Amino acid sequence: xxxxxxxxxxxxxxxxxxxxxxxxxxxxxxxxxxxxxxxxxxxxxxxxxxxxxxxxxxxxxxxxxxxxxxxxxxxxxxxxxxxxxxxxxxxxxxxxxxxxxxxxxxxxxxxxxxxxxxxxxxxxxxxxxxxxxxxxxxxxxxxxxxxxxxxxxxxxxxxxxxxxxxxxxxxxxxxxxxxxxxxxxxxxxxxxxxxxxxxxxxxxxxxxxxxxxxxxxxxxxxxxxxxxxxxxxxxxxxxxxxxxxxxxxxxxxxxxxxxxxxxxxxxxxxxxxxxxxxxxxxxxxxxxxxxxxxxxxxxxxxxxxxxxxxxxxxxxxxxxxxxxxxxxxxxxxxx
Amino acid sequence: xxxxxxxxxxxxxxxxxxxxxxxxxxxxxxxxxxxxxxxxxxxxxxxxxxxxxxxxxxxxxxxxxxxxxxxxxxxxxxxxxxxxxxxxxxxxxxxxxxxxxxxxxxxxxxxxxxxxxxxxxxxxxxxxxxxxxxxxxxxxxxxxxxxxxxxxxxxxxxxxxxxxxxxxxxxxxxxxxxxxxxxxxxxxxxxxxxxxxxxxxxxxxxxxxxxxxxxxxxxxxxxxxxxxxxxxxxxxxxxxxxxxxxxxxxxxxxxxxxxxxxxxxxxxxxxxxxxxxxxxxxxxxxxxxxxxxxxxxxxxxxxxxxxxxxxxxxxxxxxxxxxxxxxxxxxxxxx
Numbered sequence: 001x002x003x004x005x006x007x008x009x010x011x012x013x014x015x016x017x018x019x020x021x022x023x024x025x026x027x028x029x030x031x032x033x034x035x036x037x038x039x040x041x042x043x044x045x046x047x048x049x050x051x052x053x054x055x056x057x058x059x060x061x062x063x064x065x066x067x068x069x070x071x072x073x074x075x076x077x078x079x080x081x082x083x084x085x086x087x088x089x090x091x092x093x094x095x096x097x098x099x100x101x102x103x104x105x106x107x108x109x110x111x112x113x114x115x116x117x118x119x120x121x122x123x124x125x126x127x128x129x130x131x132x133x134x135x136x137x138x139x140x141x142x143x144x145x146x147x148x149x150x151x152x153x154x155x156x157x158x159x160x161x162x163x164x165x166x167x168x169x170x171x172x173x174x175x176x177x178x179x180x181x182x183x184x185x186x187x188x189x190x191x192x193x194x195x196x197x198x199x200x201x202x203x204x205x206x207x208x209x210x211x212x213x214x215x216x217x218x219x220x221x222x223x224x225x226x227x228x229x230x231x232x233x234x235x236x237x238x239x240x241x242x243x244x245x246x247x248x249x250x251x252x253x254x255x256x257x258x259x260x261x262x263x264x265x266x267x268x269x270x271x272x273x274x275x276x277x278x279x280x281x282x283x284x285x286x287x288x289x290x291x292x293x294x295x296x297x298x299x300x301x302x303x304x305x306x307x308x309x310x311x312x313x314x315x316x317x318x319x320x321x322x323x324x325x326x327x328x329x330x331x332x333x334x335x
Numbered sequence: 336x337x338x339x340x341x342x343x344x345x346x347x348x349x350x351x352x353x354x355x356x357x358x359x360x361x362x363x364x365x366x367x368x369x370x371x372x373x374x375x376x377x378x379x380x381x382x383x384x385x386x387x388x389x390x391x392x393x394x395x396x397x398x399x400x401x402x403x404x405x406x407x408x409x410x411x412x413x414x415x416x417x418x419x420x421x422x423x424x425x426x427x428x429x430x431x432x433x434x435x436x437x438x439x440x441x442x443x444x445x446x447x448x449x450x451x452x453x454x455x456x457x458x459x460x461x462x463x464x465x466x467x468x469x470x471x472x473x474x475x476x477x478x479x480x481x482x483x484x485x486x487x488x489x490x491x492x493x494x495x496x497x498x499x500x501x502x503x504x505x506x507x508x509x510x511x512x513x514x515x516x517x518x519x520x521x522x523x524x525x526x527x528x529x530x531x532x533x534x535x536x537x538x539x540x541x542x543x544x545x546x547x548x549x550x551x552x553x554x555x556x557x558x559x560x561x562x563x564x565x566x567x568x569x570x571x572x573x574x575x576x577x578x579x580x581x582x583x584x585x586x587x588x589x590x591x592x593x594x595x596x597x598x599x600x601x602x603x604x605x606x607x608x609x610x611x612x613x614x615x616x617x618x619x620x621x622x623x624x625x626x627x628x629x630x631x632x633x634x635x636x637x638x639x640x641x642x643x644x645x646x647x648x649x650x651x652x653x654x655x656x657x658x659x660x661x662x663x664x665x666x667x668x669x670x
Contacts, residue, residue, distance in 0.1 A: 006432070016435075093539045094536065096343070097339060149647055149649065312484055
């Protein structure tokens, strides 16, 4: 019998449809062809094909905007928002608009064109996460920005226009709708129960075990109870904290370890699927709040979708999170 | 300069990104291959391959579940929800769940395997919309159901698993999140201004003309001001009404005409794109309400997307709705 489940933060119901159950091999997509790297603007030697670097982790003594880097952050050459100007909000008849002020940056995660995130060394993964932290802290200083979104698209089907491993940073003059919804849902829970809903999720998932993929001393990786998509994953810190960027070096290291472990399992079970991940963190001006708890969401691009889901806010998931977690739990890479 | 625009109902901001502007021909996808119809469960002669019909429009004297029909409604063979049983809500630790009671039906729109909705005669399109109306009215009688979702997926990329033209009906024991959000946003607008936000949209779009695709005596077809996707379309009745199923035969006829006209333009400009459409109507137990106004949303599947959008609720649209509307306005089929 299918089951309807409610997301405890967003209040969104999803159908976990057992009638349509699908095993991981039914989701495997044809392998994406790797193109020759000679024309890639993210490869070493092509530094002049990107805007100048904003941040780089480099080998000692190498000059900016030249080879010798391990990681590089540059402005997006085709930015969705422009960095110059003041934020101007105005009415347009009954509508509201604002000029498109914001930052749009690219984090080039590795000089190696063919290396993908699940194959990164722990040190390299740590560098990527540390760069996220540095960019958020820097962009927070700009009083025009209210939210910094960090996300990664891996693979063409997941929206990546270049194959060379990279993440994106968008600083916005508004707080996006999903963040507002999470904050409101978590606040309502906190007001009623005087506990953080995410802390409660961490406790129940550790107790129950059956949606747990893996865990370390500081984080857990789970398939969420009301997963919209097959093999949807959430990574949560065990200890309450509302802002990712307040993580200390030990915490970042621990996150690099669990993210790396999780992505390797996903690559093994679903044969290198396209995926997106994004950081859900508090708005930059929110301060440290008791009811919100930052987390990381990973969504493999498996299903063809669907304006239907966008239009209705309603999801049918043909793989239970318990089954997905079991596959991922049993497929540790290196065992 | 890019522009941020706010949806007046949902409060969602989108970036209309002029830096990345794309023309319609850049969205055209490779043509989907049509498969031979001999194995299609929706073709005449194969009536025994579907569950028995719930409703059919047939030539006089032809028996149920045999050829001779123009349109047929059957239960989905692989339903996401089951029709039997009472709705039981319960706690599961901190979570909430419910058994998956609901209806999931398929409307087979035509006996002709190769005919697609944009090519339907007005009479055939009218039959499809009338069947939507009949199914909603019938499903409303069941006290377990609180919402009836009507939607269509056209093309593989838009989620259709069978090519033969069909729509789907899902009756739910809950009101889905997007409907609740629209109701809440529209209510807040109404409480403040004492006017329906959708009636205000209709007035502004008719005055302004530049997002208007086409209009007839009862409906307008527009690209919405804060479009998330290129060539996103909304069809709204000019006169206030909260429930689609209360439309009279003249109104349904008029909707068939504008929907058909709009889909033909879309097929011409984007060369038969995959698309989804869905009806946004009030919950079945809401009665006739002053602040909500039913409408139809059409979303062509053009962009590869993206857990990013699902995860963040944040959209970057590379084609302005004014440009999209201009292309569609200037490409009337039959002129």
